[in-house]
Amino acid sequence: MNSHLIPAAERKVRVHLGDRSYDILIGPGLIAAAGKEIASRLKGRKMAVITDENVAPRYLEPLMASLKGNDIDAVSLVLPAGEKTKSFEHLITVCEAVLGARIERNDAVIALGGGVIGDLTGFAAGIVRRGSRFIQIPTSLLAQVDSSVGGKTGINSPYGKNLIGVFHQPDLVLADTDVLDTLSPREFRAGYAEVAKYGLIDKPDFFRWLEQNWQEVFAGGPARIEAIAVSCQAKADVVAADERENGLRALLNLGHTFGHALEAATEYDSRRLVHGEGVAIGMVLAHEFSARMNLASPDDAARVAAHLKAVGLPTRMADIPGTLPPAERLMDAIAQDKKVKGGKLTFILTRGIGQSFVADDVPTSEVLSFLREKHPR
Secondary structure, eight states: OOSOOOOSSOEEEEEOOGGGOEEEEEETTTTTTHHHHHHTTOOOOEEEEEEETTTHHHHHHHHHHHHHTTTOEEEEEEEOOSGGGSSHHHHHHHHHHHHHTTOOTTSEEEEEESHHHHHHHHHHHHHGGGOOEEEEEEOSHHIIIIITSSOBOOEEETTEEEEEOOBOOOSEEEEEGGGGGGSOHHHHHHHHHHHHHHHHHHOHHHHHHHHHHHHHHHHOSHHHHHHHHHHHHHHHHHHHHOTTOSSGGGGGGTTHHHHHHHHHHTTTOTTTOOHHHHHHHHHHHHHHHHHHTTSSOHHHHHHHHHHHHHTTOOOSGGGSSSOOOOHHHHHHHHHHSTTOBTTBEEEEEESSTTOEEEEEEEOHHHHHHHHHHHOOO
16 A cells, blocks of 8 residues: 555546446535536436435535536435335335436436435335436445445345345446545444455555554545545455456455344444444454464454554444344344355455455354354353
8 A cells, every 4th residue: 555645636436347337436525516427427317316314404405506506407305314214115215206206217316325325225226117327425434435336235124134135336426525524433433444344355555554544534635535545446346346246246245244143133223333333343253253263363353453443443242232132143143144155154254464255154153153252141
């Protein structure tokens, strides 16, 4: 990772998918410039903006003004905030709003919000009229570096997270870095877990750079834009190589199998655990489990835990407020996770910092024993 930081100007990352390729623009002021950027790329002049009650008061009016200023007619729908909005009930609401707005195929559906709004809106766009154009304007760090890129959309089920959905690529992603200044420290930290993930997957130099520069990333400016751009480029490269997660793309799930199980165990209660916090604990557990399986050094797991703890993220199951269900229940959630193939457990494990790999047929007994050992009881 080059220690020289680029100027804090707009960056562009291209996701190469043939005739479905698209740009990720990263920088300040992009919500105000959204109308211009969209008008220059899409023929349609009618949009439906989907957002939530937290984001709407700050950013809906500036976005609508930008669209109107570029001769784009837009309607908006404001949904409740929170993970529970990723449901069939709200999916129906979004689909009916898009149809009611007479959005046609050359028009677009815009997701203005974090990962919940992006996932839900993308799913609706993917099924309305058998596929409508879709624009992501992510307003959280987590969404900017992860969920807004790559076309994974979906909603949750009582059986687990993101189990119902489609692959539907956006036509444009506008990551306005100004909006991150309004995030709570907890929300920013949760998004940072996904930034660190890219270093832990296969970029040890980037992880080392984050260990040295994380305070500047949190402070804003060039380091923040650099971290987001590197993260988006990393994801864009993986998506271009394996769009539908047949192999390489599964690496992006580092920490997620454990993390999703913990989210399910807390019933998606954001007061106890949010997605990025689950991923942080999950990444530590993945490194510790790899050490237990004699694949990696315990020192690597300790280093990952130390960095995530330094930025203020939880790193142990015991850090989650309240009581967790027993290890056997966590095991059930892991077994239901979508990374299971043919009944065999598939995990993303590691041989060291930046040396992650897909491990098929991980013994259930080993995972259960590990969970019992790590369970706070």
